[in-house]
Amino acid sequence: MILAIESSCDESALALFDPIDGLVGEWVHSQMELHGDYGGVVPDLATREHLKTLGPMLARAGREHDLSKVNRVAVTQGPGLAGCLAIGTAAAKALVADWGVELVGINHLKGHAFSPFISLQSNSPERFDQNLAALLPHLGLVVSGGNTLLFRLDKSRHIEVLASTRDDAAGEALDKGAKLLGLGYPGGPLVEKLAASGDPAAYDFPRGIGNRAELDFSFSGLKTSLRYRLEKMTVDEIAAARADLCASYQQAVIDALVRKSRLALKTDDYRSVGLSGGVANNRTLRETMHSMATRRSLKFLAAEPRHTGDNAGMIAFAAWVDPAVVVQSPAELEIKPGLALA
Helix, strand or coil: CEEEEECCCCEEEEEEEECCCEEEEEEEEECHHHHHCCCCCCHHHHHHHHHHHHHHHHHHHHHHCCHHHCCEEEEEEECCCHHHHHHHHHHHHHHHHHHCCEEEEEEHHHHHHHHHHHHHHHHCHHHHHHHHHCCCCEEEEEECCCCEEEEEECCCCCEEEEEEECCCCHHHHHHHHHHHCCCCCCHHHHHHHHHCCCCCCCCCCCCCCCCCCCCCECCHHHHHHHHHHHHCCCHHHHHHHHHHHHHHHHHHHHHHHHHHHHHHHHHCCCCEEEEECHHHHCHHHHHHHHHHHHHCCCEEEECCHHHCCCCHHHHHHHHHHCCCCCEECCCCCCCCCCCCCC
16 A cells, blocks of 8 residues: 655645555645735745645545554655655655655656546556556646646656746646736636636637647747737726637646647657646636547546645656656655656
């Protein structure tokens, strides 16, 4: 059994994973309300909150499950906020020293990359290896507030990054757009809510790098375009057009993501398409990606909503499914705030 700890940003999370029974326990403490008044995550506050909540969460996990069965502790070592990562790794090292079990550091982005396959394991654990093999090679899209990237998962479960963002991540672009529009934090869900009653064709916003052959993403120009558009409008005009602005802005983000995914599908004979990360909760994005995969007769796998944001379930799962995971001593494991997906 694997106990996982996730503390890379503003969620404190624990999870228990069993290879037969799957995720038998998950606990998450959200700091969204704490940071809402500041319009974004405040690193010092986030670090302090992890320090305050991880202990009680672990105690609760111990009351609900027999932690003596744990033989591996997995912890996010990056990317993320240094102080937040340090709290999680310190907790993991303390548990390993006390329990005498294995310690593994997990790449947070790998957690997202593998998260669409969690349900595949829970639905049929005895056939997981065969079912996964039938879906490889796999094209995955990770879309979150801090990262946007396309990757290829080959038959040996090795990840190759095909494209990333040259500036803002898609989630960051949505949050910044929401701020320009006078909405709250986190902005992405608020933009989506207003967009539902708006016209996505009302305004023509740029689609990043466009139709050129590059797979990389770019969203900084989109944000700038929105700012220029709003500067030409009065307060009343913005208020009247806010739903259309949100719908058009969101559509520009989605079009860029889907366009690059479609282009990436031409690079190999893929058998499946995946979507994960916080922005994967966007219903329009999920439906559009699903439609793209279906038209090409490809299996579409999206991370379950509870595994799209920062969560320990995906960290525990990655610690089990990723063949590149290496057991480390507490002295060897270090935080890696700028860790890339590789």
